[in-house]
Amino acid sequence: MGEDLQPTPPPSDDEANAPRHTTxxxxxxxxxxxxxxEKMANRPATSKAKAGDGSGAAGGGAAAAASSVAVSRLARANTRGLVRGMELHKKVTATDTDVLKFNQLKTRKKQLTFSRSGIEGYGLFALEHIPAGDMVIEYVGELIRQQVADRREKAYERQGIxxxxxxxxxxxxxxxxxxKGNLGRLINHCCAPNCTARIITINxxxxxxxxxxxxxxxxEEVTYDYHFPIEEDNKIPCLCGCVLLGCFLVPSSLPC
Structure with missing residues (x-):
């Protein structure tokens, strides 16, 4: 018994309008x-309100008014959010700039070297032009608590450091x-320095x-002001060579 042959269904509109393949x-x-x-034919129909759904002209007007109020409130809320975002951006722009500069400093370090200094021992010197405002170097070392630093400072004094x-x-x-550190620790003090130290937060x-x-x-030697407090019984003349008179150092204090 042979299989029943089903008649071929007529092509749909999409199939009828489909382009013929030459191959x-x-x-x-x-x-x-x-x-x-073709784009217009396949475009989804826009939903429209049906007539005779029980809402009169007054109801439609009230709904339109409510919708307008909601849209206005949303617009005001978006505007307030935009203003807050702009104010926040102004506050963090400086920090973002610092982060960008810090990343650049890590990828492209400034050309620096150490050599004998006329101020004290060895100092840090620039090998290239460094514009004002640029990061020069990160001061690297062990991050410790204040109590540990006090004990270490006394131990270093006993060791003759x-x-x-x-x-x-x-x-x-x-x-x-x-x-444990880098060349940054060789930066000498100067009462009229060409650098300043800043604390920034990265991650x-x-x-x-x-x-x-x-x-x-x-x-040129890289210098910054240690901001040592002046103690009358433990101060020594500063040898930075600046034009300021009466500048002194207190060697037993922490720079800040």
Whole structure:
């Protein structure tokens, strides 16, 4: 008994309007450009309110008014959010700039070297032009508590380590670059320095970064003000060579 042959159903509108493939296979034809008429035919119908749904002209007017009020409130809320975002952006722009500069400093370090200094021992010197406002170097060392720093400072004095490489981050934390650090620890004090130290936060971690206050030329020594407190019984003349008179250092204090 043979199989019953079902008649071929008539093609649908989409199939009837489909382009004919010259090769007989759609896979070999690629994509066809869609005409405007085809796009309009396939466009979903826009939902419209049906007449006779029980709402009169007054009801429609009230609904339109309510919708207008809601849209107005939403617009005001969006405007307030935009203003708050702009104010927040103004507050964090400086921090974002610091982060960008810090990342650039990590990828492209300034050309620096150390050499004998006329101020004290060895100092840090620039090998390239550094514009004012640029990051010069990060002050790297061990991040320790203030109590640990106090004990280490006394131990360093007993060991004959006269130079202090302890740099205060805040009231609780100190960076100790005495035994673990970089060239940043060789920056000497100057009462009229060409750099300044700033504390910035990167990914929740506080960093000490040295910024150029003025343009620094190749061969010029990099200096910053230690901001040592003046103690009459424990001060020594500063040898920075600046024009300020009566400048002194207190060697046993932490720079801040």
């Amino acid at each position: 007989g296979a759609a896979r070999t034809e690629g994509f066809y450009a869609t005409t405007v008429e 006269g130079s202090s490489y302890l740099f205060r981050v805040d009231e609780d934390l100190v960076v100790d670059a005495t035994k 929740g971690v506080k960093k000490i970064v040295i910024y150029a206050k003025t343009n620094i030329e190749p061969g």
